Structures are given as C-alpha cells and as structure tokens.
Amino acid sequence: MNIEQALQQALTDLERELQSKKSAFARELGEIDARRTQLIAELDAIGRLPERRRSFVSRIGRDYQCPCCWIVKESESSIQPVASSTDDDHFECRACGYKLLVRSGNR
Numbered sequence: 001m002n003i004e005q006a007l008q009q010a011l012t013d014l015e016r017e018l019q020s021k022k023s024a025f026a027r028e029l030g031e032i033d034a035r036r037t038q039l040i041a042e043l044d045a046i047g048r049l050p051e052r053r054r055s056f057v058s059r060i061g062r063d064y065q066c067p068c069c070w071i072v073k074e075s076e077s078s079i080q081p082v083a084s085s086t087d088d089d090h091f092e093c094r095a096c097g098y099k100l101l102v103r104s105g106n107r
Contacts, residue, residue, distance in 0.1 A: 045074070064091065068098035 001009070049071065056070055063078030070076065077095035084090045087104035 045072075048074075066093035066096065066098055067100075069093060069096050072096070 052071055052074060056065070056067065058064060060076050060078055063080070066077040066079040073096070075095070077093050079091040079093045079098065079100060082090040082092045082099075089102040089104075091100040091102070092098070
C-alpha cells in the first residue's frame with residue numbers, strides 16, 4: 001500500500017468512526033433537550049413557591065396535608081399517622097414517602 005492509498009484508507013476509517021458517533025450524538029442531544037425542558041419546568045415551579053406556600057392549608061378534610069406533595073408537585077395528598085414506640089408523632093405520605101416527625105410537646 002502506498003501513501004496515497006493509506007491516506008484514503010485513513011479517511012474511510014475516520015469517516016466510519018464519525019458516522020458511528022452520529023446516532024450517539026443525536027441521542028445525547030435528545031437527552032440534553034429533555035433535561036433542559038425538565039430544568040425549565042423545575043425553575044418555573046420554584047418561581048411559584050411563594051404563591052404555593054401562601055396557599056397551603058394544613059388539612060384536607062379530616063386529614064393533614066403533605067407539605068412535600070403540595071410544595072414540590074403542586075398536588076394535594078394526605079399525610080397519615082404512623083405507629084411509633086415513642087411519645088413523638090410520626091406521619092408519612094403514601095404518595096411521595098415524605099416523613100414528618102412532630103416531637104412530643106410541640107403541638
């Protein structure tokens with residue numbers, strides 16, 4: 001193989017290598033776009049935190065409302081008492097798993 005043939009083979013090899021990266025780059029750009037969209041939505045939600053904080057109500061009917069679901073997801077979920085071996089009150093949200101500890105004497 002002479003130098004010209006080696007150069008042509010190198011070009012062919014480089015072209016194949018770059019073409020194989022093309023779909024990976026496109027997939028990565030799609031992931032970046034999706035992540036960008038998610039970040040914009042989260043920033044928008046954070047911008048609405050003061051409004052959601054002001055509109056929080058402690059109870060939904062008879063149940064206490066989960067502060068995490070309200071402030072993070074903008075959804076209403078109840079936080080339920082959980083059995084405990086201490087004098088403290090324990091609550092847990094079945095929707096998001098948030099746990100709240102109310103120390104004895106803080107009610």
